[in-house]
Amino acid sequence: MKVVIVGCGRVGAAVAVSLARGGHAVTVVDVNPEAFERLGPLFSGERVAGDGIDRDVLPRAGIEHADAFAALTADDGINIVAARVAQDVFRVPKVIARVNDPRRAEIYQRLGLVTVSSTTWSVHRVSQLLEHRELDVVLTIAGGEVEVIELEAPPAWEGRAVQSVGAPGELLVVAITRHGNTMIPSSGTLFHTGDRVVVATLAGAQGRLEGMLARG
Numbered sequence: 001m002k003v004v005i006v007g008c009g010r011v012g013a014a015v016a017v018s019l020a021r022g023g024h025a026v027t028v029v030d031v032n033p034e035a036f037e038r039l040g041p042l043f044s045g046e047r048v049a050g051d052g053i054d055r056d057v058l059p060r061a062g063i064e065h066a067d068a069f070a071a072l073t074a075d076d077g078i079n080i081v082a083a084r085v086a087q088d089v090f091r092v093p094k095v096i097a098r099v100n101d102p103r104r105a106e107i108y109q110r111l112g113l114v115t116v117s118s119t120t121w122s123v124h125r126v127s128q129l130l131e132h133r134e135l136d137v138v139l140t141i142a143g144g145e146v147e148v149i150e151l152e153a154p155p156a157w158e159g160r161a162v163q164s165v166g167a168p169g170e171l172l173v174v175a176i177t178r179h180g181n182t183m184i185p186s187s188g189t190l191f192h193t194g195d196r197v198v199v200a201t202l203a204g205a206q207g208r209l210e211g212m213l214a215r216g
């Protein structure tokens with residue numbers, strides 16, 4: 001996959017290095033050439049010094065052949081403009097913009113632009129750690145509105161049907177790992193003691209899951 005990343009700060013550099021290690025062709029654009037030092041000497045991708053919202057700079061980064069584009073600077077305005085240019089002008093199939101202000105993130109999501117808000121994720125994650133310490137949130141979706149939780153089925157769930165744990169529109173068991181094998185359960189699947197259960201839940205519905213665990 002060919003990926004163009006605008007912004008070589010801590011976030012942009014970390015993403016670029018991770019993707020390059022995964023075998024992807026990565027080009028990083030930053031207005032400050034010294035920022036490329038964050039990539040380290042082993043970075044296998046390309047570096048382009050220039051303004052990430054400049055339509056003359058982006059072609060030098062190979063955006064016309066890019067499969068994905070990420071605007072990851074610390075400036076919301078630059079990220080949004082760069083992402084819109086990548087999406088609307090160069091028709092990059094997959095475009096993501098980092099947006100620090102959650103209010104802006106909601107606006108741009110309505111416009112069809114995929115955004116990532118580290119602020120929103122951090123708020124939800126810290127709240128989860130403080131309020132729901134027993135639950136292991138392995139993934140958040142839609143800015144923290146949906147959380148994917150992994151837990152061990154309590155002994156009291158032995159022999160119970162998966163459907164007895166779910167709550168329509170709020171909580172759904174999406175996978176079970178048993179004896180090293182993972183399956184997507186049906187409504188009639190029964191829990192066994194020791195099952196590792198993956199549950200998708202609305203962030204506000206964790207209390208329901210905690211209640212199920214407490215009651216067995």
